[in-house]
Amino acid sequence: MQHKKEEYFNRISEYIESYWHRYGVSPTTRAIADGTDLSNSTVSRYLQYMRDKGMIDYRGHRCLRTRRQIADAAGRTSVPLLGAVACGVPKLAEENIEEYVDLPVSLFGRGSFYLLRADGESMIGAGIGPGDLVLVRAQDTAEPGQIVVALMDTEATLKRYYPEPEKKRIRLHPENDSMEDIYVSDCEIQGVAVKVIKDLH
Template identity: 65%
Template sequence: MQHKNAEYFKRIIAFIDDYAVNNGSSPSVREISNGVGLSTATVSRYMQKMKANGELDYDGHRSIVTKRQKQTLAETVEIPILGSVSCGVPKFAEENIEEYVRLPVSLFGRGDFFLLRANGDSMIEAGIDYGDLVLIRRQNYADSGDIVVALMDDEATLKRFYPELENQRIRLHPENSEMDDIYVDNCIIQGVAVKVIKDLE
């Protein structure tokens, strides 16, 4: 293909990447054709050339993966949002996946994570406000002082964890000076909070 048509390559790749971001899937050849203003035959020829050059993978209908998409998949990790967790009165833990989001490995690392939406105001002094997304590392243990998702009789809550071995109990501490500690004989640790994702006002 002639050098003067290099712009076509850029337009096709840009359309595929934008379409994938906005729709969560690859476009069809006809959609690319309509989007970039080229015939489907021309788009197909250019895509075959890009495939041969290793610029994209293409195995048929709606299965196009560009270099940029490969890089994004390699540099991000897919994490489920599992609904809300109480930051006040403990609330029943329903593991209904609302959606999946991709987070950059460079900022969040790799591991077995899930996201919960904070519900309540008991952790506001730890910087966790109503509606924030809290990134939880899934594990069944915690160190004293960790902020944990604690499950008690099918009710989950987000609190700071303090085992009191001398009293044979666990103190779940809200980070809100107007609220009292919760004392339980036992609880199941579902994970430890590691990051908070919030909107800035």
């Protein structure tokens, strides 16, 4: 589907979930169209695309569920895996998501999360090595000392966050004694790292 709109995916998914919560069944295509202010043909095209891409599960009449609903029912949460952090963090849009990873809620909790693949050795002192998956809670603020995904212009980096307002700058600290701190006048926080998933050697 060309020129697909992320807003439409979100609008349709959210309506399906709210309808299920209210009525205990999934909505019809017409109900989705009415509830999202989209045309019936647009909803039909998007539902077909979402089914083909595994974004929703369709098992017959009035049995339509989003990935989040399926994961929640199984006590799991579905988290998008984006690219390597050293290559920049793309927006949380469907076309930038490599895959979804189901994580047990009992271990990782619930919230708005995404996964990044660590690249480089700047955070090895914090136990984050190349190839590790870093679970990031999506948020735009952080406390001093937290490990954040910081966007500087178009480059994203994973570092400890130390604001220095008296010097009108932010210090981004690598957990590697061979590397220097990074100083920026401003950066955009895209999330706070909360867990690391790694292979044992």
